[in-house]
Amino acid sequence: MSAPFRFPRFFVTTPAPCPYLAGRIERKVFTELSGPHAGELNDALGRIGFRRSQNVAYRPSCVDCTACVSVRVVTGEFQPSATQRKTLRRNADLEVSACKAWATEEQYELLRRYLKRRHPEGGMVEMDEHDFADMVEQSPVKTYIVEYREPSQDGRPGRLVGACLTDQQADGLSMIYSFFEPDDERRAGLGTYIILDHIVRAGNAGLPYVYLGYWVEDSKRMAYKSRFRPLEKLGPGGWRRFDPEQRELALG
Known part of the structure; x- marks a missing residue:
């Protein structure tokens, strides 16, 4: 057997x-x-x-x-801050769709702009179209690419301003990689909006968590993850509630 x-x-x-x-x-x-x-x-x-x-x-x-x-947001208890509510209102007109994980030229060009502006020294900046297609399409699990577009006009899809490669797991949504228009002042806070939208989506689907990946206390690139509460972190004893600000005070 x-x-x-x-x-x-x-x-x-x-x-x-x-x-x-x-x-x-x-x-x-x-x-x-x-x-x-x-x-x-x-x-x-x-x-x-x-x-x-x-x-x-x-x-x-x-x-x-x-x-x-490792950190994750508890969707059922999440309450947006005043700043996050403002971000939700500012981008409320965006049309959001969860699509089959299929790479497009439009997504790739948006990624290029994002990497050039936000992560010019990062390893992904050299990614070509084939690398991007592999990142999006090579998934053995339930994966979507969530697109964020400006309102459609005359039946034509609006401009793509954000996207997130997302896995649906048994207990939550795992945000694999998100990218967005980096230089549009009218769309300030797009990265935050994408996370907020995933929290809402997970809650509506009855999924208790949104997995944000890794948080590094001394890395400015990771600081944004601590703004979504309640937050849990994974330690030797399992997942526990985590307040980064209190931790900083304790260490101080």
């Missing part, structure tokens, strides 16, 4: 410079997601801090560093 599915085999990457903290070295542990049970495996790994990239699930496994902390 054979087992219903094979226990995953895990591997470790070669150490490389950390993209978040200068002078640190990162290392990841990863496994392949494949076969009929890929979704179940991805759900289980997501609950213990793994993230998906194409057909691989990974999480940090750095020597002498635990700065990367």
Whole structure:
């Protein structure tokens, strides 16, 4: 008799410079997601801090560093702040659709503008059309690309101003990667709006969490994740409520 599915085999990457903290070295542990049970495996790994990239699930496994902390928003208790409510009102006219995970030229051009403005030194800036298509379309789990467009005119779709590659897991939505128009003053706060929209979507679907990936206390690039409360972080004892501001005061 054979087992219903094979226990995953895990591997470790070669150490490389950390993209978040200068002078640190990162290392990841990863496994392949494949076969009929890929979704179940991805759900289980997501609950213990793994993230998906194409057909691989990974999480940090750095020597002498635990700065990367998995965080998720509790959708049923979330209440937007005054600033977040203003962002919701400003972008309330956007037309949002969850599409099949299929890459388009329009999405790619938006990504290029976003990376050039927001992450010009990042590793993704060299991504070409084929790399982008692989990122979006190579998924063995239930994946969507959520598009944010300005109002349609004369039956034609409006301008694409944001997009997010999103996995639907058993207990929540996992935001794999989002990007948006970086230089449109009329659409200030688009990144925040995309997260807020995912929280609403998850709540409406009865999903208790929105997974935001990793939060790094000393990384300015990650600071925005702490603005969505209540927030939970994954530690040795499992998922626990987390207030970054209180933590900063305690450390001070």
